[in-house]
Amino acid sequence: MATVNYENKFYLLEDGENVLACLERHNIDYPSSCKSGVCQSCLAQLTSGNIQENWQTGLKETYKAKNYFLPCIAKPTQDIAIKQPGLDETSFPAAINEIIKLSYNVVAVRLTINDLASWIPGQYLNLINENGLIRSYSIANLPIEDGFIELHMKLYPQGLMSNWLKHHAKLNAQVQLRGPIGECFYHNPDKKSFNMILAGTGTGLAPLLGIIRSALKQNHSGNITLLHGGCIDTDLYYQEFLRTLAKNHKNFSYLCCVLKSNGNAIEADISDELKKLLATPENCKAYICGPEVTSKKLKTTAFLAGIASKDIFSDSFII
Amino acid sequence: MSDSLFNRLGGQEAVDTAVDIFYRKVLSDDRVNYFFDGVDMDKQINKQKGFLTMVFGGPNNYTGKDMREGHKHLVAKGLNDSHVDAIIELLGGTLAELGVAESDIQEVAAIANSVRDDVLDR
Ligand SMILES: Cc1cc2nc3c(=O)[nH]c(=O)nc-3n(C[C@H](O)[C@H](O)[C@H](O)COP(=O)(O)OP(=O)(O)OC[C@H]3O[C@@H](n4cnc5c(N)ncnc54)[C@H](O)[C@@H]3O)c2cc1C
Ligand code: FES
Numbered sequence A: 001m002a003t004v005n006y007e008n009k010f011y012l013l014e015d016g017e018n019v020l021a022c023l024e025r026h027n028i029d030y031p032s033s034c035k036s037g038v039c040q041s042c043l044a045q046l047t048s049g050n051i052q053e054n055w056q057t058g059l060k061e062t063y064k065a066k067n068y069f070l071p072c073i074a075k076p077t078q079d080i081a082i083k084q085p086g087l088d089e090t091s092f093p094a095a096i097n098e099i100i101k102l103s104y105n106v107v108a109v110r111l112t113i114n115d116l117a118s119w120i121p122g123q124y125l126n127l128i129n130e131n132g133l134i135r136s137y138s139i140a141n142l143p144i145e146d147g148f149i150e151l152h153m154k155l156y157p158q159g160l161m162s163n164w165l166k167h168h169a170k171l172n173a174q175v176q177l178r179g180p181i182g183e184c185f186y187h188n189p190d191k192k193s194f195n196m197i198l199a200g201t202g203t204g205l206a207p208l209l210g211i212i213r214s215a216l217k218q219n220h221s222g223n224i225t226l227l228h229g230g231c232i233d234t235d236l237y238y239q240e241f242l243r244t245l246a247k248n249h250k251n252f253s254y255l256c257c258v259l260k261s262n263g264n265a266i267e268a269d270i271s272d273e274l275k276k277l278l279a280t281p282e283n284c285k286a287y288i289c290g291p292e293v294t295s296k297k298l299k300t301t302a303f304l305a306g307i308a309s310k311d312i313f314s315d316s317f318i319i
Numbered sequence B: 001m002s003d004s005l006f007n008r009l010g011g012q013e014a015v016d017t018a019v020d021i022f023y024r025k026v027l028s029d030d031r032v033n034y035f036f037d038g039v040d041m042d043k044q045i046n047k048q049k050g051f052l053t054m055v056f057g058g059p060n061n062y063t064g065k066d067m068r069e070g071h072k073h074l075v076a077k078g079l080n081d082s083h084v085d086a087i088i089e090l091l092g093g094t095l096a097e098l099g100v101a102e103s104d105i106q107e108v109a110a111i112a113n114s115v116r117d118d119v120l121d122r
Helices: A019-025 A061-065 A160-167 A202-217 A239-248 A270-277 A292-304 B005-009 B011-028 B041-055 B064-076 B081-097 B102-114
Strands: A003-006 A009-012 A044-048 A080-083 A091-103 A106-113 A124-128 A134-138 A149-154 A174-181 A195-201 A224-232 A252-260 A284-291 A312-317
Touching (some): A009 A019, A195 A202, A195 A270, A202 A239, A292 A312, B005 B102, B011 B041, B011 B081, B041 B102, B081 B102
Antiparallel strands (some): A091 A106
């Protein structure tokens, strides 16, 4: 049986158990969130033992070189020793500059940070609060242009980061940012022309907005269509901004739908709407973001409509 | 090596082309698509690439044990010979669509067939 050595104590792994689950079974409070190898909240450094490639899925090369890995997907068969990477090794200090209410359960958090250039719109970052709590949020704006990083945070009842933000976060509070992470962003160095379809529900809008603004800023040639969905009318936010953006850019259109409307939005299932939009998906790339269940469904819809799997970019918000 | 089945079919590039056609067929076929309800597409596409590389006779690290472990939850949901038959049929359809010779399709089907007992855990 393999053991995990963490902070000078040894923990016995059960057969097939991952490192994070083992620590939690022993009541160790180790940072984590998605528990599926996506969010990178649980980042750890291997200090002895053998690393396996699949423990480092999605990590950037500099992290891999330092033997960083994700305990929630690591299932060692031999003894290992691990430590939590120091904040100064991985993250950058930022300050909360502004908190703006966007809807009944979504706020925009604006952060100032020294180096704005590294934070690519559409990618996500790890927000680390003063208690060491770590959660992922997507970059919703053009940081260099705006002078700050904007995140859209859905406030969950009883959510740990949600509650911290609602009750404890103060203006100018210091936080740490790690990242950015992910493949879902606008990348078109050869200035190719293609159509973009972006679909998502709730705060899935955040990365999509970042991508749209990036594409427009780089004078994207091809149509850009955003489809934002929600459960009820008030789940739709940023509408005025999006309508103005559509007015000012001929190649951008903004569509929205909700499952149950009181008359202010089209009532429809977002998958059905996406299917309609993709009736003839020529020269088209799809960007899909948001809560896990809907984004899985939307990805499959886009794929079955004929978009190549390599042309579907997505981030699932796994909670 | 140049005349191996994998190379004859077009190597990694052929796998990448075939995977979308194949997986689209799988997801559209009511005989088998319910096994894929709620699965993540990116992860599945990667798995299917591994599967196609194997049945094309390409370099892969599939073992009988992986096959068994990887499908146990589906066997519990009722995966049986008829589903394996359907998958092999869809695989054949994919290759035919790509203009692969009938003799090569037969060879791919034979490799797929050789893991049947592992997949069905018997
Ligand atoms: C790649 C990625 C990108 C993301 N981007 C965004 C974004 O841009 N915007 C955004 O709003 N979110 C985003 N998320 C989600 C975000 O990271 C957090 O998961 C989310 O904000 C919830 O955090 P929390 O600490 O408030 O809630 P948590 O404390 O993590 O809890 C979440 C919910 O689950 C419930 N819960 C917790 N534990 C249990 C339990 N044991 N049993 C039952 N229920 C439980 C809580 O009551 C709460 O309602 C992203 C996630 C990922 C993986
Ligand atoms: S908790 Fe390990 S990557 Fe999210």
